[in-house]
Amino acid sequence: MIEVRNLTVHVPGFRLHSIDLNVGPEDFFALIGPTGSGKSLLLEAMAGLVPIKAGRILVNGEDIGARSPERRGLGLVYQDHALFPHLSVRENILFGVRYHGLDRSTAHSRFNGLVHRLDLGPILDRSTTHLSGGERQRTALARSLMLQPRALLLDEPLSALDPVFRDDIRRLLRSLHEELAIPFILVSHDFSEVQYLANRGAILHEGIIEQNGAVRSLFERPVNRFCARFVGMKNLVACHVQDGWARVDALKIRIPRPLKWEGPAYLAIRPEDIGPADEGGRICDNEFTARVTALDGQGFIFHVSLEVEGVSLAAFWTRRTVDRRHVRPGHDILIHIPSDAVHVLCPEGAEDADS
């Protein structure tokens, strides 16, 4: 269990303010946020590589905030793997053994277990400079896990990998987390990676935590406009909430349930949640005739710009949908926005949609 209490870190040109986190052994915790938001700095502060100005870091109830990095018992795996280029794979994995008082037989069995588990046998005596991305990452993981860390900190572990290795390492990380039952804290820019691996997470912005909670709530129930934009809710428009409806100019959208708050708010809808209505299906709430204003093909996914009652909306549709429904700029199409995909951001201080 890692608990971060009111952590403040000052480095030249940047500050982390009053960070509070709880990460249990069952948690695969994701830190997400724009570049320069302080995610990696927070990870390094936990690992003791950056001095902290104030606050506490507790691991299993023990305050490690004042300890040097080598005495914190936390594993850290970097994006570039940070393997020692002058040492072989074997020497890299065994690098930390001498500092942890492991007897020969324990070290030997742990080493063999990891080599087998991470399939490193054939490359043990190779130089780390001649490894594939996946092999490098597995070596870096083995090097950290060899010391049985109390938590594993992963700084963008997959971003430097080719897609083919990325899926393998993703699966490996998930199964390792299940096997080891220690907190994993992941810094990532890749939302699909975060959603695949993590169960909880936090969004950082300019050194503060904007939102902290279940990963699903980060992506579906952002607490403010920054979080909504950051997690990809491209449809973010000012609205007026009343009687279970949100009005945007002449457009009237059914919201999931009535809110105690009534008045000005923001409406947030993911572009993936706006789809063409069923052809010939019964008319239901939140079906609108939209004018297609632009179509931007991005491989298998098309970014479709729509206009409904003077309100611009963005939708992501598959190429198949675009072809099947003959979606063309200038054409009209019936669209559907499921009411449970509509998220209302109440003004700060007012009752939130989740409450």
Next chain:
Amino acid sequence: MTGAGPRVLLPSFPAMKSGRDTLFFSLLFFASLPLVLLVVLPLAKMLAEPGWVELRDAMVDADVLRALARSVWTSLAASMICVLFGTPLAYLLARKDFPGKRMVEGVVDLPIMIPHPVIGIAILSLAGRHHPMGRFLQDLGIQIMGTYTGIVTVLVFVGIPFFVNTTKAGFESVPVRLEKASRTLGAGMGSTFIRVTLPLTWPHMVLGMIMCTARAISEFGAIVIVAYHPMTAPVLIYERFTAYGLRYSQPVCFWLIIISFLLFVGMRLVSRFRAVDP
């Protein structure tokens, strides 16, 4: 007609490109030649001039042998002192920002800019009886004027920028993340320095030592002021040239060049050894 143009031009394009490349590289080659010849011709003349008899005579001349040995060991000693004290300084400059850092870097570079006789005079004035430091050193029995201590002091002075700057570049080329990874694996700062940073900087350090030794072996201007005697090879060459002429100085030059060459080749080979994790 319009399609015929590209079909005709395309096959000849690679040949034309390679012809232009050849022309360009030929120009580079001829432009480089004067500088290379400036170094090679006088040295070749120097190496080819002395006959076998003169070379043999020089190698059995006790004064020449002593001067050559003196030059080699004082230069290596100066280089070792630079390693001992220059390595911490280089690491500090590479890894830490502190007030006055730019000034310290400027101070490290100073020996390159100062005329070498000035270095000799500066060291002598500090080590003389009129300076408290000189009196302190003499009370300890340390003499600078006309001693090996003086020679090595001068050689350290002139070698510092070569070792420190090269080694600093080496430390800078080691990613800080490697040191951080080492710390999270349980290694303290000292252990990280010895097991990670130093082995990766080793080739730069050897290069720094080579440059420092090379600078030291060729030093004349400062040595001739601080310690004309005991005579190092450059001072002996100068003395033989002024006293007896070109013919008597050339064999000593020959052996100094050969010994320096062998020394540097040897040091280069050392830098290729893979560091072993202690």
